[in-house]
Amino acid sequence: MSLEHHKNDALRYQQQVDNSRDYVLPFIQQEFPQLEGLRVMEVGCGEGGVLTPLLEKGCNCVGVDLSPARIELAKGFLQSYLDKGQVRLIAKNIYDVDFLGEFKHSFDVIILKDAIEHIPDQEKIIGHLKQLLTPRGQVYFGFPPWYMPHGGHQQICSNKLLSMFPYIHLLPTSAYKGVLRLFGENDSTVIDLLEVKSTGISIERFEKIVKRQEYKITQRKFYLINPIYKYKFGVSAREQWKPIAAIPFFRNFVTTCVYYMIKPVNKEA
Structure with a gap:
């Protein structure tokens, strides 16, 4: 049963906006309280809904996606910010040499929202992102653990x-x-x-990669009920019970979403 947001671009965009404004943005603000002027990139930006609340707060953004069609959708939704020069939307692979040449050490925040679980060789990309961060930069991840009830999408x-x-x-x-x-x-x-x-990626595998790639976790939040369900299904978000969140492996089966902020250990705020 394909859900309405899978077919309706405007609805999918608005759900991204609402979820970002209510949950993603406050989470990022725990590390970056002052958003105006922040340089932000989203990898796998899709329609651009996650970036919209950041643009509203005065961030300067770059959205990157491998799909030219989804970048064209984002341009339609974010036209007013494009006109002001506040956002760039690029259909490109971030591994491309010219991309790194232009954006090396450029971003205070890099966002991967519902993206890392679709990317092969996750260790490679998590390591690569260091080259795109400013000295104070951090990476936000939000993803469903693989073993959760619908972790296979x-x-x-x-x-x-x-x-x-x-x-x-x-x-x-x-x-x-x-x-x-x-x-x-x-x-x-x-x-x-x-x-x-x-x-698909588990909590434990993600955290092992983060450690091997010499990042530290600065913020972490586990959800029993994914915040996006509020907009898709009308079910209120609920954080995971802390004793459950502390049980390795088992927590993956009953945690529908995790948020992380990570920072290279050699970076100083």
């Missing part, structure tokens, strides 16, 4: 039962693929879901 399934069925993405790959085929999912959906299965 199976809500995009056209079959209503599969779209609501929890933990089905934890089946072995061959069995998962077989179930998707059995319930009539098309080739594109199967490919997308298997790609997510190959890149």
